[in-house]
Ligand SMILES: Cc1ncc(COP(=O)(O)O)c(C=O)c1O
């Protein structure tokens with residue numbers, strides 16, 4: 001069997017740092033060569049040698065209705081035919097904002113940006129400008145993109161590569177960043193007792209997807225809401241990953257707990273680069289041009305990304321569509337647990353709508369970074385490679401979440417569970 005990926009990766013390394021454009025893609029945590037993809041359709045992707053895989057990465061979340069959905073492809077093509085960017089307002093920006101607000105009523109006002117990183121960076125600046133305070137609090141294992149102030153005890157590639165912080169981030173920038181263990185409200189209360197007066201914001205992934213998939217405990221999120229109400233700090237939900245996934249209305253609808261600001265990314269662009277910051281109008285209006293907090297972007301609100309996002313959300317919001325994908329995810333996890341149990345493999349699973357986590361552990365619960373770090377990493381690596389070989393594409397790190405789309409069907413389920421049965425037997 002040929003392996004064009006090896007040749008392509010060797011060549012890529014001569015031009016691109018580490019052969020990739022985002023660190024987690026490099027397979028450093030699992031070993032071997034990243035598989036180069038050339039095509040995607042629905043729930044399936046095809047590599048450069050023609051091998052097919054059921055895809056549970058879905059571009060790390062954005063493709064909620066699967067690869068190359070015909071309506072999305074049409075919308076992008078039709079929009080592109082009229083020009084790809086204007087640097088002037090277009091009607092599509094308002095249409096996407098209206099659609100997001102219909103699904104997430106807390107997004108009273110939005111600002112479109114180009115990436116989740118930008119959304120989180122702008123959230124921090126806005127919170128500081130609005131409150132007149134400097135400190136922000138984040139959680140161990142949560143990842144908010146590569147924002148300097150938030151690259152502290154971060155998840156995702158930072159965990160995958162074992163990087164404790166990041167060289168290049170001046171100490172002065174992170175001096176105002178406080179960190180606490182995820183799902184531990186007592187630690188938050190202790191920090192707030194000391195620093196509450198200078199706290200601008202608490203940023204949290206309400207469903208953490210960057211230390212595998214760990215949903216917040218409802219009492220933890222409620223505790224954060226209460227602490228923010230008491231101190232005047234803003235509660236910022238980073239729903240870049242959980243938005244339109246934990247439920248159609250995101251984690252805020254799933255828990256019924258509402259932040260002051262929300263960061264969105266991934267699904268909002270349906271596979272094209274867009275993201276958004278939104279929330280209470282009174283706070284959002286502090287952004288330029290209505291307010292003094294500066295924020296801008298040459299390609300922000302790009303028409304192609306607006307068309308792709310709008311079409312994706314329109315399809316996803318059709319009655320029953322998201323619920324069906326959630327039910328499919330539950331069947332997947334039930335099937336995996338069943339096959340693992342039959343093979344005597346200790347496996348714990350988490351589900352948050354169409355996000356999921358697999359943990360090789362016999363712990364009764366996985367609620368914080370320490371629980372995730374204690375899972376059997378060698379077993380994950382064997383599982384990952386076994387599944388890849390059998391035509392199932394999972395993220396190449398035990399610290400990334402899995403994703404399902406509305407295109408995952410019976411054939412994909414059967415293929416995945418048959419593969420898992422074989423792989424568990426050899427673990
Ligand atoms: C929760 C969360 N926030 C922020 C980001 C940053 O988004 P982006 O990669 O689009 O910059 C990511 C993913 O990378 C994420 O998962």
Ligand SMILES: N[C@H](C=O)CCC(=O)O
Nearest residue numbers: 022023024060156157210
């Ligand atoms: N965990 C990251 C974001 O969700 C994965 C995407 C990336 O950094 O390439």
